[in-house]
Each structure stands twice: as C-alpha cells, then as structure tokens.
Amino acid sequence: xxxxxxxxxxxxxxxxxxxxxxxxxxxxxxxxxxxxxxxxxxxxxxxxxxxxxxxxxxxxxxxxxxxxxxxxxxxxxxxxxxxxxxxxxxxxxxxxxxxxxxxxxxxxxxxxxxxxxxxxxxxxxxxxxxxxxxxxxxxxxxxxxxxxxxxxxxxxxxxxxxxxxxxxxxxxxxxxxxxxxxxxxxxxxxxxxxxxxxxxxxxxxxxxxxxxxxxxxxxxxxxxxxxxxxxxxxxxxxxxxxxxxxxxxxxxxxxxxxxxxxxxxxxxxxxxxxxxxxxxxxxxxxxxxxxxxxxxxxxxxxxxxxxxxxxxxxxxxxxxxxxxxxxxxxxxxxxxxxxxxxxxxxxxxxxxxxxxxxx
Amino acid sequence: xxxxxxxxxxxxxxxxxxxxxxxxxxxxxxxxxxxxxxxxxxxxxxxxxxxxxxxxxxxxxxxxxxxxxxxxxxxxxxxxxxxxxxxxxxxxxxxxxxxxxxxxxxxxxxxxxxxxxxxxxxxxxxxxxxxxxxxxxxxxxxxxxxxxxxxxxxxxxxxxxxxxxxxxxxxxxxxxxxxxxxxxxxxxxxxxxxxxxxxxxxxxxxxxxxxxxxxxxxxxxxxxxxxxxxxxxxxxxxxxxxxxxxxxxxxxxxxxxxxxxxxxxxxxxxxxxxxxxxxxxxxxxxxxxxxxxxxxxxxxxxxxxxxxxxxxxxxxxxxxxxxxxxxxxxxxxxxxxxxxxxxxxxxxxxxxxxxxxxx
Numbered sequence: 001x002x003x004x005x006x007x008x009x010x011x012x013x014x015x016x017x018x019x020x021x022x023x024x025x026x027x028x029x030x031x032x033x034x035x036x037x038x039x040x041x042x043x044x045x046x047x048x049x050x051x052x053x054x055x056x057x058x059x060x061x062x063x064x065x066x067x068x069x070x071x072x073x074x075x076x077x078x079x080x081x082x083x084x085x086x087x088x089x090x091x092x093x094x095x096x097x098x099x100x101x102x103x104x105x106x107x108x109x110x111x112x113x114x115x116x117x118x119x120x121x122x123x124x125x126x127x128x129x130x131x132x133x134x135x136x137x138x139x140x141x142x143x144x145x146x147x148x149x150x151x152x153x154x155x156x157x158x159x160x161x162x163x164x165x166x167x168x169x170x171x172x173x174x175x176x177x178x179x180x181x182x183x184x185x186x187x188x189x190x191x192x193x194x195x196x197x198x199x200x201x202x203x204x205x206x207x208x209x210x211x212x213x214x215x216x217x218x219x220x221x222x223x224x225x226x227x228x229x230x231x232x233x234x235x236x237x238x239x240x241x242x243x244x245x246x247x248x249x250x251x252x253x254x255x256x257x258x259x260x261x262x263x264x265x266x267x268x269x270x271x272x273x274x275x276x277x278x279x280x281x282x283x284x285x286x287x288x289x290x291x292x293x294x295x296x297x298x299x300x301x302x303x304x305x306x307x308x309x310x311x312x313x314x315x316x317x318x319x320x321x322x323x324x325x326x327x328x329x330x331x332x333x334x335x336x337x338x339x340x341x342x343x344x345x346x347x348x349x350x351x352x353x354x355x356x357x358x359x
Numbered sequence: 360x361x362x363x364x365x366x367x368x369x370x371x372x373x374x375x376x377x378x379x380x381x382x383x384x385x386x387x388x389x390x391x392x393x394x395x396x397x398x399x400x401x402x403x404x405x406x407x408x409x410x411x412x413x414x415x416x417x418x419x420x421x422x423x424x425x426x427x428x429x430x431x432x433x434x435x436x437x438x439x440x441x442x443x444x445x446x447x448x449x450x451x452x453x454x455x456x457x458x459x460x461x462x463x464x465x466x467x468x469x470x471x472x473x474x475x476x477x478x479x480x481x482x483x484x485x486x487x488x489x490x491x492x493x494x495x496x497x498x499x500x501x502x503x504x505x506x507x508x509x510x511x512x513x514x515x516x517x518x519x520x521x522x523x524x525x526x527x528x529x530x531x532x533x534x535x536x537x538x539x540x541x542x543x544x545x546x547x548x549x550x551x552x553x554x555x556x557x558x559x560x561x562x563x564x565x566x567x568x569x570x571x572x573x574x575x576x577x578x579x580x581x582x583x584x585x586x587x588x589x590x591x592x593x594x595x596x597x598x599x600x601x602x603x604x605x606x607x608x609x610x611x612x613x614x615x616x617x618x619x620x621x622x623x624x625x626x627x628x629x630x631x632x633x634x635x636x637x638x639x640x641x642x643x644x645x646x647x648x649x650x651x652x653x654x655x656x657x658x659x660x661x662x663x664x665x666x667x668x669x670x671x672x673x674x675x676x677x678x679x680x681x682x683x684x685x686x687x688x689x690x691x692x693x694x695x696x697x698x699x700x701x702x703x704x705x706x707x708x709x710x711x712x713x714x715x716x717x718x
Contacts, residue, residue, distance in 0.1 A: 020677065300711050311693060316715050318379065318707055321697035322681055329693050334670060336695070338680035348677055352659050356675050 003056070004107050005133060007048040008097050011041055011061040011069060011115035012084055017275050019349045020333045021310055024359050029116040030068050033273060033310070034283070035293025040116040040273070045073050047119060050126050051111065058082055059115070060097045086243040090199075091253035095212050095219050096242065102205035103229035109133055110208070112201040112250075118282070120269025128169075128266045132202050135170055141260035142211070143202040144173060146195030148267040152185035155274050157197040157251070160188075161263050173261040176251055195265050198272070201250070208254070215257040219245050276326050276342050280308040292317075308339060333358055362415070363466045364492060366407040367456050370400055370420040370428060370474035371443055376634050378708045379692045380669060383718050388475040389427050392632060392669070393642070394652025399475040399632070404432050406478060409485050410470065417441055418474070419456045445602040449558075450612035454571050454578050455601065461564035462588035468492055469567070471560045471609075477641070479628025487528075487625045491561050494529055500619035501570070502561040503532060505554030507626040511544035514633050516556040516610070519547075520622050532620040535610055554624050557631070560609070567613070574616040578604050635685050635701050639667040651676075667698060692717055 015028025022028040029041040036043070041059075048057045059069050060082040069081050082097060094112065101108045111129065119125050132143045146159050162174035176197065180188060188194035212220040222245045228237045255261060271282050283291040290301055292309035299317040301307070306324035311317060312331050319327070326342060328335040333356070337345060353359045374387025381387040388400040395402070400418075407416045418428050419441040428440050441456060453471065460467045470488065478484050491502045505518050521533035535556060539547060547553035571579040581604045587596045614620060630641050642650040649660055651668035658676040660666070665683035670676060671690050678686070685701060687694040692715070696704060712718045 297714070300707055314691070316692040316711070316717065318692065318694040318696065318704075318711065320695070320703075321700065322684070322695055325681070327693075327695070329688065331690070332673070333675040333677065334686075334688050334693070335677040336679070336681055336686070337677065341680065344679075345677075348659055352675070352677065355656070358675065 002109070002133070002137075004105055005052050005056060005109045005111065006101050006105070007052050007057045007111045007113060008094075008101070009041065009044050009048065009057065009059045009113050009115045010090060010093060011059050011065060012087065012093065013114075013116060015116060016349070017346065019345065019353065020330055020335050020358060021328055025064075026068070027065070027116075028273070030065075030072060032293065032313075033279060034118065035310075039072050040118070041069065041072050044113055044115050044117070045076065047122055047125070048113065050122060051129060055080070058097060058101065060084060060093055061115075062087060084242060085239045088242065088245055088247045090250040091216060091248040092219050092223065092242065092245045094201075094208065094250045094254075095216070095223050095245075096238065098205040098208050098212075099223060099225070099229045100234070102209065106206070108205040109137060110203055110205055112199075112203075114199050114272070116273060117198065118269070118271045118273050122268070124266060125268045128264060128268070129202070131168075132170075132264050135165075135168065135262070135264075136202055136204065139262075140204065140207050141262055142208065142255070142258065143170075144255070144261060144263045145198055145200040145202070146171075146263040146265040147198045147270045148265060149189055149194055149196050152182060152189045153196065154179055154182055154185050155278065156272065158185075158188050158194045159197045159263050160193050161195065161265070165262070169264060169266075171263045171265070173255075173263045176256045195263065196270070197251075198270055199251075201255075211254050211258050211260075216248070216253040219248075219253065276308055276328070276345075277339060280326075280339065306339060361468065361492070361496075363464050364411050364415060364468045364470070365460050365464070366411050366416045366470045366472060367453075367460070368400065368403050368407065368416065368418045368472050368474045369449060369452060370418050370424060371446065371452065372473075372475060374475060375708070376705065378704065378712065379689055379694050379717060380687055384423075385427070386424070386475075387632070389424075389431060391652065391672075392638060393477065394669075398431050399477070400428065400431050403472055403474050403476070404435065406481055406484070407472065409481060410488060414439070417456060417460065419443060419452055420474075421446060443601060444598045447601065447604055447606045449609040450575060450607040451578050451582065451601065451604045453560075453567060453609045453613075454575070454582050454604075455597065457564040457567050457571075458582060458584070458588045459593070461568065465565070467564040468496060469562055469564055471558075471562075473558050473631070475632060476557065477628070477630045477632050481627070483625060484627045487623060487627070488561070490528075491623050494524075494527065494621070494623075495561055495563065498621075499563065499566050500621055501567065501614070501617065502529075502621045502623060503614070504557055504559040504561070505530075505622040505624040506557045506629045507624060508548055508553055508555050511541060511548045512555065513538055513541055513544050514637065515631065517544075517547050517553045518556045518622050519552050520554065520624065524621070528623060528625075530622045530624070532614075532622045535615045554622065555629070556610070557629055558610075560614075570613045570617050570619075575607070575612040578607075578612065635667055635687070635704075636698060639685075639698065665698060 011029050015022040018028045030039050058080045063083045066083050136143050158177040160174040161171035163172050222241050280291050289306045294311050301319045303320045304322050308326045310328045324339045326337045370388050374381040377387045389398050417439045422442045425442050495502050517536040519533040520530035522531050581600050639650050648665045653670050660678045662679045663681050667685045669687045683698045685696045
C-alpha cells in the first residue's frame with residue numbers, strides 16, 4: 001500500500017455486554033475471547049499489518065487504556081498510541097485522529113477499524129480494501145465497508161445501498177439504519193438492498209475534516225488548532241479542548257448527513273462479537289455444541305450440550321448434566337447463566353457489579 | 360481435665376472424595392469446607408482446647424503435611440506435631456503415638472480424634488467425654504464414642520452395643536460392623552442397638568499398647584524401642600522401623616478383636632463430612648436450598664435450587680437456571696456436576712487428575 005495510507009484502530013470501547021469477562025478496567029478488545037491465544041486488539045493489529053507497516057498504524061483509545069494497548073502491542077511505536085482524555089464517542093475521536101494524522105501527512109488516507117471485531121476471511125478483506133482505497137483516492141468521499149447480511153440480525157445497524165458505480169462493486173449509500181426490530185430486519189434482508197454496517201470507514205483526512213466543518217462545526221472548531229497537531233502543544237491543547245466537545249457517534253455526526261458516501265459490500269466472515277450468544281453462534285462447534293476457549297485436553301465434559309465455556313488461561317473444567325448455558329469464569333467471578341436469557345445479564349451487572357468492584 | 364489427658368488429632372488422610380477441592384497436596388482437613396473461615400483441622404484443634412491445654416494436644420500426620428499443620432495451628436508447640444514417615448493407616452499410627460506419649464507421661468490417657476470431622480454440639484461432646492475419661496481411668500479398656508444413628512447411612516461403620524454398664528450411659532461393645540448395604544443399614548436402625556462409629560477412641564497409652572502386644576504383635580514389636588521414645592534417637596528409629604510395619608486400621612488391628620471395649624452413645628451433631636452430598640445435607644439451607652461457602656452479599660442466584668456452591672475466598676457468583684448441582688471452583692479447576700451422581704466423580708478424577716497435575 002501507499003505510504004500515505006494509515007490504519008486507525010479505535011480501542012476506547014468498554015464492551016459491557018461481555019461482563020463479567022469484560023470490565024471497565026479490561027474491556028473486550030483486551031480479551032482473548034476467541035481462545036486463540038491473542039486478544040482482539042492483537043488480532044486487529046496483525047490484520048492491519050497486512051495493509052500498512054507498523055509506523056502507519058495508530059491506536060486511539062481512552063487515556064485509561066494507553067498502558068494496556070502498549071502491553072498488547074509492544075511493536076507499535078509508542079507515539080502511535082493516541083490518548084483521548086475523555087469518552088466522547090466516535091465522532092470527536094475521528095476528528096481528533098484525522099487532525100493528528102493530517103499533520104503528519106497532508107494527503108493521508110485513513111482506514112478506521114474497530115479494535116474488537118472478528119474477520120475470518122482476511123484475504124478478501126485486504127483485496128477489497130485495495131480497490132476501495134484506489135476509488136476513494138480518485139473520487140474522494142467516504143467509503144463504508146458493507147457486510148453481507150446473512151440473517152435478520154437485530155443487533156446490527158444496516159446500510160441501504162443506492163445506485164451502483166458503473167463497473168465496480170461499489171454503491172452510493174442511500175441511508176443508514178439504526179438497529180431494527182425483528183420484522184424490519186427481515187424486510188431489509190428480503191429486499192436485498194441492505195448490508196450490515198461494520199463501522200469500518202475509509203476516507204482522506206482532509207475530506208473527513210471538511211465534512212466535520214460542514215456537518216459538525218462545533219467539533220471541528222473546538223478541535224481545530226493552527227500548527228498545534230504534531231507540535232509539543234498538542235497534548236495540552238487536547239487535554240483542554242477534548243473534554244469540551246459534544247459526545248456523538250461518527251454515524252450521527254457525519255455519515256447520516258453527508259451525501260458523498262459509498263458502500264462496498266463484501267462477505268468476509270465479519271462479526272462485531274457483540275454478545276456472548278453471537279460468539280457461540282459464530283464458532284465452530286463439536287457435536288455436543290461446546291464452544292470454549294479451553295483446550296480439549298483441559299476439559300472433561302459429558303452429558304452436557306450447548307455450552308459456551310470461558311475459563312481463565314490454564315484452568316481445567318469437569319462438567320456434566322447441564323445444557324445451553326453460558327459459563328464464564330474469570331478469576332474473581334463465576335457466572336452460570338442460560339444462554340437464551342443473556343439479555344438479562346446487563347441488569348444483573350447493574351445490580352451487583354458496583355458493590356463487587358467488578359464494573 | 361487431668362494433666363495426664365492428651366488429645367491426639369489424626370491428620371494424615373487425603374480425603375479424596377472432596378476432589379477437586381481436596382488434593383494430595385491439600386487434603387480435606389486443611390480446607391474450610393464449611394465456609395466458616397477455619398479449616399477442619401483448626402476447628403478440631405479449637406475443640407480439643409476445650410478438653411486439654413495446647414501442650415497436651417498432639418497432631419500425628421504424614422511427613423508431607425507437617426508444614427501445613429504448623430501453618431494451620433501456629434499455637435501448637437512444634438514438638439507436638441508428630442510425623443509418620445509412611446502411610447500405614449490408623450493402626451501403626453496409634454501404636455506410634457501411644458509409645459511417644461507414654462514416654463512423656465507413663466499414665467497418659469489418650470483421646471483419639473480424626474482431624475476432619477464435624478461436631479455441632481461441642482458442649483455435650485465435652486461433658487460426655489469427662490464421664491468417659493473418668494470411667495476408663497477407673498476401669499481400663501477402650502472407650503468408643505458412638506454417634507446416635509439418625510438414618511440408615513451406608514457410608515458409615517456401625518457399632519452394635521451389648522450389655523449396659525449399670526447406672527451409666529456406657530455399654531460393652533458387641534461387634535463392629537463395616538459399612539452396610541442399604542437394607543442392612545435399615546435393619547441396624549430398626550433394631551435400636553446400633554450407633555455410628557465415629558472413629559473417636561479413648562484409652563490409656565499403656566492399655567492400648569498392651570492390646571497391640573496381644574492382637575497386633577508385629578506392629579508392637581517393630582515399633583517397640585527400649586528408651587527410644589522421647590530420646591534423640593526416636594526420629595531415626597521411626598524412619599527406619601515405621602515403613603516396615605503392616606498397614607492396617609486400628610479397627611481391624613485392635614477394636615474388632617479386643618473384648619474390653621466400651622461404647623458411650625451420644626448425639627452431638629457429628630458428621631464425618633465424607634462426601635459433597637453429606638456436606639449439602641448437613642448444612643442449613645435457605646428456601647432455594649443453596650448451600651455455599653460464599654457470603655450472601657457475594658452471590659446473585661435466582662431461579663436455581665439445590666446447589667452446593669464452593670468458591671475460592673472472595674470470589675463472586677452469578678447463577679441462574681440450574682438445579683441440584685455441585686459447583687466447585689478452586690483456582691485451577693471448575694467442576695459442575697449433578698449432585699445425585701457424585702459417586703462418579705472419583706472415576707472422573709482417576710481419568711483426568713493425573714494428566715492435569717491435580718491429584
């Protein structure tokens with residue numbers, strides 16, 4: 001790829017739906033939730049190395065997580081970890097990192113990646129991306145990567161595609177849709193016009209900043225600084241200004257307002273790994289439907305089916321006589337909960353996590 | 360009590376039925392299996408302090424557990440921890456400790472206590488014991504404490520009582536019976552002549568050693584040493600001789616053969632805490648039948664009943680949708696197993712524990 005291409009990994013989320021495995025102090029991106037020996041952010045980083053060298057990878061994260069990012073990505077240059085002094089959602093985050101990178105490279109192309117998603121087919125991802133970069137480099141605007149919708153998922157946002165760009169697997173975006181109810185989701189699927197919004201965006205720094213100046217001028221003006229970015233003053237400037245901006249997602253701030261947005265549909269085995277159940281459904285299962293991060297030689301399970309079992313590294317399990325459960329053992333809490341009632345976990349967490357110091 | 364009275368706590372057992380909580384390296388007596396903040400051996404030691412001062416309490420245990428005993432009982436004089444250089448069951452153990460204590464006090468009265476049992480009503484225990492000591496001091500022989508049998512338990516040995524000693528709650532022992540089958544156990548209960556054998560015995564050191572010389576002469580002769588016990592030569596002597604003796608229980612070696620054995624029945628809320636299920640049945644339960652060593656503020660359990668939940672100290676639990684399970688979490692293994700199939704656990708242990716280094 002071109003030396004002007006940068007990957008920005010957004011790693012400020014708290015992933016509260018994976019409680020009790022995820023915590024404020026250790027959100028989902030730092031967990032080896034797939035049991036592959038790597039955290040999600042490590043997998044995202046390695047994926048990014050297929051696109052650009054380490055020097056062109058930036059991670060933007062909450063100030064609290066800077067040290068954890070550095071631990072997980074020891075080969076990432078320290079100056080490529082960008083700290084947000086406050087939680088302001090993805091809108092201000094994108095504006096900040098775009099100012100920062102533009103100061104390094106005035107013609108920068110930025111690929112924005114969530115840090116905690118899964119992509120099984122990385123070859124297709126990288127190949128498609130090359131075409132998307134070529135297109136945006138020539139045409140400008142913002143490219144969204146649209147994930148082929150395999151079922152009527154109510155946990156994802158959707159993108160409705162409009163007219164196709166002639167001769168290319170690229171469409172103008174008609175509309176962005178919030179998470180739908182089940183019936184609406186089914187209508188989306190049946191229409192054939194909708195893809196899942198993966199939150200993966202591609203744009204030139206200059207273009208997106210222009211969009212901010214038009215559609216989110218308050219963010220633009222608050223974070224704009226003449227000769228600030230890349231200078232020794234940047235940190236103090238951001239520490240003062242960033243907490244002042246409105247908290248808003250990049251989708252609300254820009255994507256849903258701008259007319260210059262494209263979508264490239266692809267089928268790359270993507271999941272946002274949004275819930276325990278999505279993790280269970282996604283993973284390869286044996287005949288007993290046991291999905292676990294435990295190595296087979298480390299568990300003895302008989303007469304038990306439909307389990308999602310997550311244990312601390314090296315821990316053994318002996319299980320029988322239970323079905324369709326989430327069994328999540330961290331070192332400080334054991335959760336055993338019916339898989340089809342996982343939506344209740346958030347409520348339980350709200351009730352107990354604060355008292356237990358396990359938020 | 361008299362300065363000639365000694366309590367001997369036998370703490371060499373491995374308690375394998377409480378796997379995975381109990382291990383060879385940390386058997387049951389060192390666990391806080393009742394969730395009271397004290398290990399079973401600590402509870403037994405404190406119970407013994409109601410009978411004699413610390414100087415008159417001895418713990419005899421396998422060489423491997425000497426350090427653990429010292430950790431659990433920091434106030435016990437170090438010289439009162441007696442080490443068995445080999446596992447030889449309770450027969451040789453009693454002979455050895457009797458020789459040892461007789462050298463300290465030629466007229467010693469010894470109360471032999473297992474280290475890992477539960478006694479709820481300690482007042483009755485201590486009061487009854489005073490009478491038993493008085494009787495054996497006057498009459499000689501061996502007193503067994505018989506536990507009132509509340510149900511046809513097939514996990515206990517039984518004692519059939521013979522003629523009553525006039526004016527006393529003391530009987531001659533007719534026979535000792537091994538663990539019976541269910542029908543036989545019921546016949547025992549129905550007859551009214553049987554009590555549970557708790558393995559708690561009272562005798563003068565000189566008397567029991569005489570019994571050894573008659574009924575187990577090989578043990579007596581191998582362990583007999585003129586002026587050895589209490590001398591600097593004792594340790595080397597025992598290290599040489601002890602491994603040579605036959606492994607046999609005190610019940611087989613002496614109790615079932617001697618005719619001079621008495622039984623004092625009592626009802627003191629005793630249990631040998633032999634299995635997870637016995638622990639469950641013994642403990643106070645709330646309406647959901649949750650028995651746990653976890654403090655109520657540290658668990659959130661709803662829509663779940665009949666659980667025996669054992670977690671490491673300080674660990675929290677969130678549980679729903681499961682019934683009648685043993686849930687045992689140590690830091691290195693999680694076991695979830697149907698309570699009414701606990702007898703299978705030994706088999707599973709045999710299959711996995713060695714590979715997992717969790718024996």
